[in-house]
Structures are given as C-alpha cells and as structure tokens.
Amino acid sequence: MAALQKSLIAAAVAALAAFFGFAFLKINRLSLASREMPVKHLKCHYLPNIEYGAEDITILKDGLAFLSTGLHDYLDLPSFSNEPGKMYVLDLLQPKLIPVELQIKGDLDLSSFNPHGISVYTDEGDDTVYLFVVNHPQRKSQVEIFRLVGEDTLVHLKTVRHPMLHSVNDIVAVGKEHFYATNDHYFHNEALNLLAVILGLPWCNVVYYSPEEVREAAGGIQSGNGINISPDKRYIYVSDILDHEIDVFERLDGERLAYVKSVPVGTLCDNIEVDHMTGDVWLGCHPDATKLSNFDPKDPPGSEIIKIKNIVSDQPVVTLEYGDDGHELMGSTVAAPYEGKLLIGTIFQKALYCSTK
Known part of the structure; x- marks a missing residue:
C-alpha cells in the first residue's frame, strides 16, 4: 500500500510538473515572449496634456478626434495614476x-470614471454626435452614452449594464443606443481566466x-479586443488578440454576424481604427506581452x-507602419489615421501625433 501511495504521489507530481511546463510554454507562445522588436519610426511628436495613456482614439470625418485617457486598475496592467479618467477632443484641422479636456455633465459618477474603448455615432438626420x-x-x-454639445461638452444620456456585457473591452456604435461589444474574458475569476487561456478555450x-x-x-473568440466597422457598414472587424488575428464578419439582416475569414498579423493587436477614405484597417499592437505585464522601465514594452489593406479580399496586405522598442513609446493600443496624419495611443504612457506622408 505504501509503495502504491508513493507511485500515485510521484505520478501526480510528474503530471503537475508537466502541466506547469506546458502552461509556461503556452503563455510564452501566446505572449510572443522574447520576440525581436521590429523598428520603424515616423516623424512624430508627443501630444500635450496626455500623460497617463490614451487607450482608445477615434476620429470623425471632419477631423475631430476623441481620446479616452487614464485607464487604470484593469486586468493588472501597469498604470501610474489612480486619478479618474478623462475624455479629450482634438481638432486635427x-x-x-x-x-x-471634455467637460462631462449629467448623472455620472466622475470620481470612478475609468474609460476604455470608445466609438462615435453620427445621426445622419440631424448630425448629432453620440460618444459611446x-x-x-x-x-x-x-x-x-453621451451627446456632444458644442465643442467641448459631453452630456451623459445613459448607462448600459447587462450580464452579457461582463468584461467589455471595446465597442462599435451602429445606432443612437445600439452597438456591438467585445468581451475579453469569459470568467470573473482571474485564475479561471488564466486556465482558459492555457487550455485555449475560445x-x-x-x-x-x-x-x-x-x-x-x-x-469562438479566445480574447475579443478591438472592434470596428467598414466604411460601407457591411463588415465588422474584431481583434482576437491571443490568436494574433483579425476576424472579419459580415453584417447581415437582424444585426447577425456571419464569420468570413481571419487575417494573421503576427502580433498582439489591441484596438482597431478604419481609414474613412481608403477602408484600410489600422491596429495598435503589443509586440511582446510579457514585457507589458512584467513592466520594467529598463526593458520597456514596445x-x-x-x-x-484590402482586408476582405483574397490577398490582404499586412504592413508594419511604426515600430519602437519602448524608448519612444510604450504599450501602443490604437492607431487612428486621418488624411496623412496618425494618432497613436497607449495604455499608460503618452500619445503621439505622426505624419504618414
């Protein structure tokens, strides 16, 4: 009996060691640990007033950009300020x-405001701008849900809560009170979420x-992150960050989504923005997620x-437009283009204005 117990214990220890070894290798593979950082710089400068990240940025057709800033205490990612988040507007013209800074009016607790993904919907009837x-x-x-009033005021209209919106990362508005949203985790428990990642549960x-x-x-998504819509409103794009892919869905009657394809990008892409003129898809990505989670200022995340280009075609073209090892910009999350201009935001650092001409 004692020999049998020793054998069972040894087998259990070996199985546990094998699982932890598998888990370590799996997380490193998903995180693209130790990946060589591609470097490609543009003519850029830091935007003033943005000190603690601009996690998401979106731009209207008239050049008006909205920035969500100050995301903190989210998924144990680095943050350097516990102050409430803020919304900013920037006229690129x-x-x-x-x-x-946008002034927020209405019934909203600003002391706990912690903004993340954003989207804008413009009512074609009266040109009213709604910010989600x-x-x-x-x-x-x-x-x-806010309404933009004047040049620098947001009026809070509504708070949306629902059990299905349990771990929302990003949204794309398709009406005044209508939107698609991504959930980036399935469980509320962080240990179970880690297990789901290790087991590859989509x-x-x-x-x-x-x-x-x-x-x-x-x-069927491992971790839904950024989401956006094509200029003709026909397709929805979703970043499955852990699969290193952008999923393309066709928008059907009744707001159903039909899977079309996935485009490999070879990196961990966060938010999605779409060039309103060309339809090109722009992605803010993390080249090595281990550097992001184990933040070390001596070896910063890039x-x-x-x-x-041509994401829906049989031959989409994926190109690197900007790459940095973290000494200019750490933790890029979004790249918003506008007629030769590019705004790049981050989780917790600064934001860049760049020229792509």
Whole structure:
C-alpha cells in the first residue's frame, strides 16, 4: 500500500510538473515572449496634456478626434495614476494640435470614471454626435452614452449594464443606443481566466446590444479586443488578440454576424481604427506581452502599428507602419489615421501625433 501511495504521489507530481511546463510554454507562445522588436519610426511628436495613456482614439470625418485617457486598475496592467479618467477632443484641422479636456455633465459618477474603448455615432438626420465609452468603475463593465454639445461638452444620456456585457473591452456604435461589444474574458475569476487561456478555450464573444434585445452576435473568440466597422457598414472587424488575428464578419439582416475569414498579423493587436477614405484597417499592437505585464522601465514594452489593406479580399496586405522598442513609446493600443496624419495611443504612457506622408 505504501509503495502504491508513493507511485500515485510521484505520478501526480510528474503530471503537475508537466502541466506547469506546458502552461509556461503556452503563455510564452501566446505572449510572443522574447520576440525581436521590429523598428520603424515616423516623424512624430508627443501630444500635450496626455500623460497617463490614451487607450482608445477615434476620429470623425471632419477631423475631430476623441481620446479616452487614464485607464487604470484593469486586468493588472501597469498604470501610474489612480486619478479618474478623462475624455479629450482634438481638432486635427487646427494648426496647433492641443487636446482639450471634455467637460462631462449629467448623472455620472466622475470620481470612478475609468474609460476604455470608445466609438462615435453620427445621426445622419440631424448630425448629432453620440460618444459611446466603455467604463470600468470598481473593475466593473458598463457603457456610457453621451451627446456632444458644442465643442467641448459631453452630456451623459445613459448607462448600459447587462450580464452579457461582463468584461467589455471595446465597442462599435451602429445606432443612437445600439452597438456591438467585445468581451475579453469569459470568467470573473482571474485564475479561471488564466486556465482558459492555457487550455485555449475560445469562449469569448461579441455581443449585440439594443434597448429591445441583447444577444451574442459572434462566438469562438479566445480574447475579443478591438472592434470596428467598414466604411460601407457591411463588415465588422474584431481583434482576437491571443490568436494574433483579425476576424472579419459580415453584417447581415437582424444585426447577425456571419464569420468570413481571419487575417494573421503576427502580433498582439489591441484596438482597431478604419481609414474613412481608403477602408484600410489600422491596429495598435503589443509586440511582446510579457514585457507589458512584467513592466520594467529598463526593458520597456514596445509599440507596433500594423496596417491591413484590402482586408476582405483574397490577398490582404499586412504592413508594419511604426515600430519602437519602448524608448519612444510604450504599450501602443490604437492607431487612428486621418488624411496623412496618425494618432497613436497607449495604455499608460503618452500619445503621439505622426505624419504618414
């Protein structure tokens, strides 16, 4: 009996060691650990007033850019300020590019405002601009809907909470109160989420929300991150960050999404922006996620900007547009293009204005 117990214990220890070895290798593979950082610089300068990240940026057709800043206490990622987050606006047609803080009015607890992914919807009837913001007060997930009034004021209209919107990362608005949202984790428990990653469980999804119904629009995603829409509104793009791919879905009647294809990008892409003139897809990416999670200022996380041309075609073209080892910019999350200009945001550092001409 004693010999049998020793054999069982030895087998259990060996199995546990094998699992931890597998888990270590799997996480390193998904994180692209020790990947050589591609370097390609543009003519850039830092945007003033942005000191603690601009996690998401989106730009209207008239050159008005919105920036969500100050994301903190989210998924144990680095953050260097516990102050409430802020929203900024930047007019790219002005000679001096200075982001201006948006004043927020209405029934919203600004002391716990923690903005993440954003999207803008313009009403074609009266040109009213609605800003949708993912908010994480006390690590919860909810969506705030605002109306832009004048040049620098947001009026809070509505807070959206729903059990299916449990771990929201990003959204794309398709109506005044209608949007698609990505969930980046399946479980509320961080240990279970890590286990899901190790086992490769594709249990994350895209949720469609309207005041009339809330339902899953697409599933089978390892970790849904950025989401956006094509200029003709026909396709939805989703970044499956852990699969190192951009998933393409066709938008069908009844706001159903039909999977079309996945485009490999070879890096961990965060938010998605779309050039309103060309339809090119721009991605803010993390070249090595281990450097991001194990933040070391002596060996900082780098930044990588990827562009995809003709994403829906049989031969999409994936190119590196900007790459840095972290000494100019750490932890890029978004790249928003506008007629030869490019805004690059980060999780916790600064934001860049670059020229692509």
